[in-house]
Amino acid sequence: SQQGEEDPQALSIQEGENATMNCSYKTSINNLQWYRQNSGRGLVHLILIRSNEREKHSGRLRVTLDTSKKSSSLLITASRAADTASYFCAFSSDSNYQLIWGAGTKLIIKP
Amino acid sequence: ETGVTQTPRHLVMGMTNKKSLKCEQHLGHNAMYWYKQSAKKPLELMFVYNFKEQTENNSVPSRFSPECPNSSHLFLHLHTLQPEDSALYLCASSQDTEYNYGYTFGSGTRLTVV
Numbered sequence: 001s002q003q004g005e006e007d008p009q010a011l012s013i014q015e016g017e018n019a020t021m022n023c024s025y026k027t028s029i030n031n032l033q034w035y036r037q038n039s040g041r042g043l044v045h046l047i048l049i050r051s052n053e054r055e056k057h058s059g060r061l062r063v064t065l066d067t068s069k070k071s072s073s074l075l076i077t078a079s080r081a082a083d084t085a086s087y088f089c090a091f092s093s094d095s096n097y098q099l100i101w102g103a104g105t106k107l108i109i110k111p
Numbered sequence: 112e113t114g115v116t117q118t119p120r121h122l123v124m125g126m127t128n129k130k131s132l133k134c135e136q137h138l139g140h141n142a143m144y145w146y147k148q149s150a151k152k153p154l155e156l157m158f159v160y161n162f163k164e165q166t167e168n169n170s171v172p173s174r175f176s177p178e179c180p181n182s183s184h185l186f187l188h189l190h191t192l193q194p195e196d197s198a199l200y201l202c203a204s205s206q207d208t209e210y211n212y213g214y215t216f217g218s219g220t221r222l223t224v225v
Contacts, residue, residue, distance in 0.1 A: 042216035092211040101154040
């Protein structure tokens, strides 16, 4: 299927530690995006990385993209309790403008 | 506030009821989307409108009926739903369907069908 796959499904770490989430896909992509969703609310766009880019930063967020391995990772440095949320990757392929979504990683930051 | 407003936030309805979900955006976006989010499943795209025209209907049952009177407003009319339709319904918008550089989502409507 075209669905993105994220791992881990759940991640629990201490405040201050770094959190890494991974996303893999099977098609050629145009871009890959990461979103955050706080419990029971809408998704918030975090960062977009284009297929010709390898790394992007936004504040405490760092996203990498390896098109040869068809994978991306999201690193949150110096985690805070407010980072507790579910994180989703989504990508659009060259042939289809629709975003294809992963099932998400649930991140819990323990104080 | 994200700029995309969904109402109501919560809705409980019986299987024989008719209700509507509303989505409104004033971001100047031309594409609007309805998604269904169920527990432990990826987001399911339901409908896409681009410049008020429906461009996608992902095999959604006819008990869900979308309406897009203008580029700023999107409705989802609900009729004779089933308990398995209980989910979080999310509306999103983007510049247009080919401008895939980030969606703006509303906070969602939590629907419970009893």
